[in-house]
Amino acid sequence: MRIYISGQITGIPVAEYTEKFSRAEAELKAKGYDVVNPLRNGLPSGTRWQEQMKTDIRLLLDCQAIYLLANWEKSIGATLEREIAKGLGLIIEYEKPPKHRDIKAAILTAMGVNFKSIAEDSRNRWHVYARMIYAHHCKKRGEHTQGIAEETSHDQSTICYYLRNYDAEYKFNREFRKAAEKVATLLSEKLSNPTDVLK
Incomplete structure (x- = not known):
């Protein structure tokens, strides 16, 4: 199954979000998933947020599931990606199930x-x-x-x-x-x- 990783990027250091996405990618691959990491979308760093989102949403559309990192609720982009996944009936997996x-x-x-x-x-x-x-x-x-x-x-x-x-x-x-x-x-x-x- 192809799964897309989603989580907060804006507002946290590059090294921190890169580590979180890479760790999730390795864990999901170890479980047998075909993983789509949006940090590897081919766009250069510094690309406008809207352009990043358009590219990432296209990647999400080719997946059967989305994996939300623990910080997803703090991200406008990840929240949008979750809503798209929910609307399309994709399987939604959580690193940490949302509380309250x-x-x-x-x-x-x-x-x-x-x-x-x-x-x-x-x-x-x-x-x-x-x-x-x-x-x-x-x-x-x-x-x-x-x-x-x-x-x-x-x-x-x-x-x-x-x-x-x-x-x-x-x-x-x-x-x-x-x-x-x-x-x-x-x-x-x-x-x-x-x-x-x-x-």
């Missing part, structure tokens, strides 16, 4: 903040609120602070700060409380529970 997709979907629906924005260092008030709400709901499910920190690309002390301050924000900040209540309502009604968690 219902929380992410509820935050996106209620607040208009996607997970990429939660994982960035933006000081935008709405993004900070979304991070705080995400950390709160993950912790309620028994997720360790370190796990939340790793998933959101923030340090553990930042996550601890969000968790410590959630109740005060909820009590005294009307805007935050309204957003938190919308997210909680969506989660309690299961309106945001995706059916594709492990596809």
